[in-house]
Amino acid sequence: xxxxxxxxxxxxxALAREIGTFGPFPYTIAAEQVAEYERLTGDANELxxxxxxxxxxxxxxxxxxxxxxxxPPGGVLLAQDIQWHRPASVGDELTVGSxxxxxxxxxxxxxxxxxxxxxxPDGPVCTVVLTCGWPK
Amino acid sequence: MTGTSVGxxxxxxxxxxxxxxxxxxxxxxxxxEFARETQFGGTIAHGHFSLAVMEGLMLRLVGERWxxxxxxxxxxxxxxxxxxxxxxxxxxxxxxxxxxxxxxxxRARADGTVAARGRAVLxxxx
Numbered sequence: 001x002x003x004x005x006x007x008x009x010x011x012x013x014a015l016a017r018e019i020g021t022f023g024p025f026p027y028t029i030a031a032e033q034v035a036e037y038e039r040l041t042g043d044a045n046e047l048x049x050x051x052x053x054x055x056x057x058x059x060x061x062x063x064x065x066x067x068x069x070x071x072p073p074g075g076v077l078l079a080q081d082i083q084w085h086r087p088a089s090v091g092d093e094l095t096v097g098s099x100x101x102x103x104x105x106x107x108x109x110x111x112x113x114x115x116x117x118x119x120x121p122d123g124p125v126c127t128v129v130l131t132c133g134w135p136k
Numbered sequence: 137m138t139g140t141s142v143g144x145x146x147x148x149x150x151x152x153x154x155x156x157x158x159x160x161x162x163x164x165x166x167x168x169e170f171a172r173e174t175q176f177g178g179t180i181a182h183g184h185f186s187l188a189v190m191e192g193l194m195l196r197l198v199g200e201r202w203x204x205x206x207x208x209x210x211x212x213x214x215x216x217x218x219x220x221x222x223x224x225x226x227x228x229x230x231x232x233x234x235x236x237x238x239x240x241x242x243r244a245r246a247d248g249t250v251a252a253r254g255r256a257v258l259x260x261x262x
Contacts, residue, residue, distance in 0.1 A: 033157065036153070036157055037157060037188070039153075040150050040153045040154055040157065040185075041144065041185070041188055041189055041192060042142075042144050043142070043188075043189060043192035043196075045192065045195060045196060047195060047199075047200060051200070051203060053188070053191070053192060053195070054191040054192070054194070054195055054202065054203060054206070055187065055188025055189065055190075055191040055192050056188070057187075057191065058158075058184035058185075058187035058188045058191070059157065059158045059159075059184060059188075061184075062158065062159075062160060062184060063158070063159055066159070066160075067159075070161075070162075071160075071162060073162065073163055073164065073170070074164075074174070075162070076183075076213075077183035077184070077213055078212070078213065079210060079211060079212050079213075080183070080187060080208070080211045080254075081207065081208065081209050081210060081211070082187065082191065082207060082208045082211075083205075083206075083207040084202065084203050084204070084205065084206050084207065085204075085205065086203065086204060087200070087203035087204070
């Protein structure tokens with residue numbers, strides 16, 4: 001996941017509303033990524049040997065709608081919900097996709113709500129809902 | 137079940153590393169020059185980082201059961217997590233929730249300012 005962010009097109013408010021549904025795409029969390037996650041957060045847990053750290057939902061929740069775009073500078077994360085349904089195993093291929101569930105523009109302010117779902121072949125493992133202030 | 141906490145110190149290398157891991161290279165996080173001109177006056181950590189450590193604390197507190205129906209609800213980002221700051225992630229049981237709900241916060245260790253706050257909920261049938 002080392003995409004050169006500046007090379008991606010901006011996801012403007014209008015474009016997000018037009019696209020509506022993002023993905024789905026395959027997504028695998030490797031043991032090396034888990035090790036880097038633990039190093040950065042300081043959150044080492046023996047359960048991470050088997051299961052994807054639940055904090056990865058914060059990463060794929062955003063990636064679901066920004067895999068091929070970048071957020072315009074000035075965008076801010078306002079609120080977020082994360083619901084784990086079942087554990088995801090390290091190394092398993094998940095399917096991640098997002099959709100715009102709300103796009104509100106009023107008094108010069110724009111707010112987008114995205115719902116991202118990660119699933120394995122047996123069904124959804126995690127649902128993430130993000131509310132973002134959108135600059136343009 | 138009583139509350140518990142973990143701590144972390146934020147740094148610019150940690151923010152930069154999180155940008156690589158997450159793919160979020162927003163200049164507000166990784167460009168001091170850009171961030172200096174914003175309302176924050178400098179770089180701040182990704183909100184997702186706070187979410188991640190809140191999830192990590194709940195896994196530590198509840199165990200594997202957290203992955204079977206555990207939810208963080210209505211997490212709000214109230215003040216920035218800046219490089220150089222030390223923070224505590226705290227989960228305290230909600231007295232009225234029969235042990236299945238917690239208030240989870242990321243607090244600045246220096247003055248207790250809340251950087252992020254949400255509710256952690258564990259479905260009762262898990």
